[in-house]
Amino acid sequence: MTTPDVAVSASLVSIDDAPDVSLVVPVYDEAESLPELVERIRTACDEAGMTFDVWLIDDGSRDGSWGVIERLAADDSRIRGVRFRRNYGKSAALAVGFERAAGDLVMTLDADLQDDPAEIPAMAAMLREGGYDLVSGWKQKRHDPFEKRLPSKFFNGVTRAISGIDLHDFNSGIKIYRREVVKAVRVYGELHRYVPLLAKWEGYDRIGEKVVQHHARKHGRTKFGLERYLRGFLDLLTVVFLTRYLTRPMHFFGGFGSLAFLAGSLMGLWISVDKLVFGHPIGDRPLLLLAVTLVIVGTVLFCTGLLGELVVRPKMERTDAFDIAEMVGG
Secondary structure (H helix, E strand, O other), rough: OOOOEEOOOOOOOOOOOOEEEEEEEEEOOOOHHHHHHHHHHHHHHHHHHHOOEEEEEOOOOOHHHHHHHHHHHOOOOEEEEEEOOOOOOHHHHHHHHHOOOOOOOOEEOOOOOOOOHHHHHHHHHHHHHOOOOEEEOOOOOOOOOHHHHHHHHHHHHHHHHOOOOOOOOOOOEEEEEHHHHHHOOOOOOHHHHHHHHHHHHHHOOOOEEEHHOOOOOOOOOOOOOOOHHHHHHHHHHHHHHHHHHHOHHHHHHHHHHHHHHHHHHHHHHHOOOOHHHHOOOOOHHHHHHHHHHHHHHHHHHHHHHHHHHHHHHHHHOOHHHOOOOOOOOO
């Protein structure tokens, strides 16, 4: 993944001891919300006795959000800022934040105050005590318009069925992870919705869910658009392919290719028998064209799978290509 050009706040300094939690907050035109968001994060963590830092990732805002971030960082060294030169999207903001997060736990929040920072201690406790790799927030009662809630419910149902992960709200902005999880996943494009699925693919499959408070937007306007669900569905297909078939492309292309080739061959055999035994003409029959097409498509798909195997085989034969979780003994 190519890292976007960024400008980093001059207040950034390395820290000797990892905080209990690093918060990664993508920001796009949320200047009015940021001071209250940071104050609520500070209050929640301080009252719980948790050390923290906050990464505010300005995704090309045009409303003065970066100036607010600079002031917040100057007032509190635990607040850090990264500014993109243009708008790259939420996935890019999360990727850059994950790269810099040093906390034992890493939590994501949306910047619009709809996610409640008061959830931080409870979600952290649930993750630690439950032995989870990540815990996702479930906005069971949403304060969003109907035209946003209905497609979201449908989208989550489809995603749940295809991914096999029992979450009610994949697109929830409030999630908490063990640090090693966010270091293992690679988020790009529009894949921020599917971090749980990407984590599961990397072997972090202890996934929990917690009901969280959801608030109505106080400032600015929503970035919601129905087109994001179309992009989200296409991204889901991408993630499913990458997680299930990245290292075995023959199982995907070869499977469909074999079915197409077999179906075409059986059709060809049938019309050949029909011609030789019953004397029926076959030159003008649509079934002949379909049979030939399926045989050709099946052959092409099978060859594509074989070429894919040749591409991935050198990588899979390397022993350093595997993420070893633990070792013991000499």
